[in-house]
Amino acid sequence: MMLNELKSKLHLKLAQVVPKGKTKEKTPATFKPRSIIVFRKNANPTFAYYLEDRLTYYSRRIPVIVRCIDHDNLDDIDPAGAFVIICRYLRAKHVNWLNQNQSDLCGIGMLVDDDIPAVITGVEATFPYRFSLVRWHVAPMVRLRGKLDIIWASTPPLAARLAADNQAVRLLPPLPRREDIGEVLVRPPSDGGITMGYYATGIHIKEHAFLASFIPELLAQYPHVTFEVAADRRVRHLWERLAATTPQIRFASVVPWTQFSQRTDYGRLDIALVPLLAGLVNDARADTKRMDVCRQGAAAVFSNVTAYERNRHQDELLVENTPQSWRLAIETLINSDTTREKARLATRAALVKLRSEADFTIPGLVASAEAW
Structure with missing residues (x-):
């Protein structure tokens, strides 16, 4: 038992070293976007279980644009008054787009449904998967550090970990589809x-x-x-x-x-x-x-x-x-x-x-x- 506790404490210390996204403020604000833009990586369970039906709800009220970061272009997106939701991952060109259009955007938020630093520093994930997490999540978050307005976390324990790092965090639990x-x-x-x-x-x-x-x-x-x-x-x-x-x-x-x-x-x-x-x-x-x-x-x-x-x-x-x-x-x-x-x-x-x-x-x- 003592060995397992020691391993857990060491894992926690290592996870805390991994660079993370950083919100502008410590307290979440409320935003009134003209539209919502979602960046996601292919079809994935995070989008399906947390965003899909919620975006349907929003789409009846304001425009909702969903773009796949693997192949969709950005040229036809109007950033004026838009709130951007990052669904876990982002490519360099999307970070560039966000930085270029930040002054026109209503805000930027990120949805996470895993303790990604813990996954990266744990022993279960393969090296290729850890590398993909660094490439598609950690590196973009470093470039957007201090530019996020909110982070949505999937569970109370994950939200508590993120909030302990002085982040503006809100809970977004899963929503089963019909x-x-x-x-x-x-x-x-x-x-x-x-x-x-x-x-x-x-x-x-x-x-x-x-x-x-x-x-x-x-x-x-x-x-x-x-x-x-x-x-x-x-x-x-x-x-x-x-x-x-x-x-x-x-x-x-x-x-x-x-x-x-x-x-x-x-x-x-x-x-x-x-x-x-x-x-x-x-x-x-x-x-x-x-x-x-x-x-x-x-x-x-x-x-x-x-x-x-x-x-x-x-x-x-x-x-x-x-x-x-x-x-x-x-x-x-x-x-x-x-x-x-x-x-x-x-x-x-x-x-x-x-x-x-x-x-x-x-x-x-x-x-x-x-x-x-």
Whole structure:
């Protein structure tokens, strides 16, 4: 325990060294833009889960322009009175555009849904991914230091970390889309075969290792259960070794977000596994995996951590991060169609409640066209 605490403290110190964006003021202000401009990197879950439906709300009142930083041009954008939202990443040419047009803009804000300095200084992320974070996030933020008006953070822990650095921070929680929630469809009883799965990249290497510690033994006890895992190179070899003696393990390819959101459509999985182990990065995460689970129409086992306690429905399965607790919860779902259906509907109910109580505005941005 003492060693883990020492590692956590060292990780925190290293993360604090990474250069960050800096807002002009310590206290968030309110802005009344004539239009909203969003810079995003391709289709991605941050945009989908935090901005997509909120921007639809704004688009009924003021013009909303969404540009992909990978290929869209900037020549036809009118900066006059616009508020620019940076969705995690930015290219050098967009930083140049912001600097050139700063005097005409209403303001500049950035949305973050990860503790990016912690990801960069942690051990889970691959070097290419860390480099991409430095290139697309850290470097632009250094150039925009002192020019941001607001930073939106996805969770209270992340907001607290950013605010501790004297930033103007507002909370922007996830907002499930209608297509993530879907209709109330009754899944037919199992025909004898059950598929459970875990989809996560190598940044969740600890979670992959955790599941690998007991999944093969569990599958040996339940020959009618198949386990599908999406794993990149860093963790795929781990599962390949296990698959050599456990034929019920099969692989799903790691694909871009658009394909992933289409693949996780209704009915692919019966049981979704959603572990999240303690750590500086994970402790600041949101519960967006709920949306993936609901879109799949699956019953889920979640880790009993702050991220999933936040919007928990009483009938969801949240368990402590021990192999014994997880195995017991999974077996409960395997052995009962009724329990699976109850857990599946509970996750949907959690998202319905979250959406019904959500604020569709973006904190700090006045939505009414009457503002101008």
